[in-house]
Amino acid sequence: METWKKLLATGIACSSLFVTAPAYAAYQLNEEVANPPAALQMATQIGLLSYENKNLNSYMDKDAIVVLSFGTTYEDTRAKTIDATAKAIQAAHPNAKVVTAFTSHIVIKHIIENEGKSDYMTPEETLEQLKREGYTRIALVSLDIIPGMEYKYDVALFHEYKTQFKKMTLGTPLMYWQGQEDQRDDVMEVMESLDLPPYKKGTAILLMAHGTPDPSNAYYSVMQAKLKAMKRTDVHIYTVEGWPSLDDWAGKLKMHKVEKIILIPLMMVAGDHANNDMAGDEEDSHKVILQNMGFKVETKLQGLGENTKIRKIFVERADEAWDALVK
Numbered sequence: 001m002e003t004w005k006k007l008l009a010t011g012i013a014c015s016s017l018f019v020t021a022p023a024y025a026a027y028q029l030n031e032e033v034a035n036p037p038a039a040l041q042m043a044t045q046i047g048l049l050s051y052e053n054k055n056l057n058s059y060m061d062k063d064a065i066v067v068l069s070f071g072t073t074y075e076d077t078r079a080k081t082i083d084a085t086a087k088a089i090q091a092a093h094p095n096a097k098v099v100t101a102f103t104s105h106i107v108i109k110h111i112i113e114n115e116g117k118s119d120y121m122t123p124e125e126t127l128e129q130l131k132r133e134g135y136t137r138i139a140l141v142s143l144d145i146i147p148g149m150e151y152k153y154d155v156a157l158f159h160e161y162k163t164q165f166k167k168m169t170l171g172t173p174l175m176y177w178q179g180q181e182d183q184r185d186d187v188m189e190v191m192e193s194l195d196l197p198p199y200k201k202g203t204a205i206l207l208m209a210h211g212t213p214d215p216s217n218a219y220y221s222v223m224q225a226k227l228k229a230m231k232r233t234d235v236h237i238y239t240v241e242g243w244p245s246l247d248d249w250a251g252k253l254k255m256h257k258v259e260k261i262i263l264i265p266l267m268m269v270a271g272d273h274a275n276n277d278m279a280g281d282e283e284d285s286h287k288v289i290l291q292n293m294g295f296k297v298e299t300k301l302q303g304l305g306e307n308t309k310i311r312k313i314f315v316e317r318a319d320e321a322w323d324a325l326v327k
Contacts, residue, residue, distance in 0.1 A: 049155070049170040050324045051162040056136065059166045063325065064097040064135045065089060065318060066126055068154050069143040071102030072271035073110045081269045081305025085143060088311050089318045096322070097135065101126040103153050123157050127164075136166040139321040143268055143314060144173035145304070146219040148212040171321030174304075174313060178222050187219070191226045193309035195302070196235060202259045205235045206249060207266040208278050208286065211242020220244070237266060240273050246286050250293060260296040263287060269303040
């Protein structure tokens with residue numbers, strides 16, 4: 001398509017109204033496109049987002065990193081996943097203020113009511129607080145797994161607040177690039193970083209993802225393809241609220257004479273979905289459904305954030321947002 005031109009350099013300069021695209025920003029408008037409209041420029045904003053408000057150039061640099069997460073009401077897994085990842089990001093950037101904001105208002109309300117804590121605010125409340133404290137440059141870091149509906153909240157937040165600070169960046173979620181057109185392969189990197197049990201004949205591993213009505217649900221098919229490329233044909237991904245579902249795999253595994261199934265959450269935390277939907281003792285839990293089908297079932301309640309390799313990748317995503325902020 002003549003309108004687009006593949007970006008091979010590490011960065012490009014777009015209109016001052018929009019982003020300066022860093023590495024992995026993928027595309028820029030062809031130079032022959034004169035006076036491109038705002039919508040066309042917006043369409044090229046792929047990957048890490050960055051905005052600099054030149055009207056505030058005289059402001060002193062005061063930097064903060066905001067770690068964005070849906071959150072969880074499970075205090076123990078929160079400490080081992082979200083909080084541990086935020087601490088790792090803080091350790092990598094000791095001179096920056098690092099704060100965590102939860103996108104779920106219900107989770108925040110539950111924590112206040114049941115734990116008596118007010119440690120977490122919404123992203124909007126967090127950014128307003130940082131403005132009052134005089135912070136002028138903000139790196140937004142996402143703890144989302146894929147660029148689904150939650151990540152779209154992060155993107156909308158970026159566009160809502162970017163003009164209110166001297167500079168703002170937004171990093172990509174855990175899995176974004178898929179190895180297309182010379183981009184890195186986040187999906188393969190994550191699949192290779194999973195703490196999977198070794199292959200054993202007669203045993204299947206089911207990774208429970210969240211699922212989404214957003215078209216990004218297709219990422220789960222990409223993950224499955226990467227697992228196949230890794231020769232892990234015993235590992236299958238299903239979702240709680242998307243496609244494929246547990247039903248899409250259960251019958252197939254029965255036909256292939258699988259005797260045992262290991263259930264593992266493919267989520268940042270081992271929270272409500274993992275403890276109840278996946279591993280609960282109610283009749284409609286995935287564990288009980290599979291047991292009633294004759295499978296032996298083992299559950300592993302460990303969120304992705306407990307995996308040190310995964311936390312390292314999240315730190316790398318934060319590093320990218322930070323590098324774009326301070327360059």
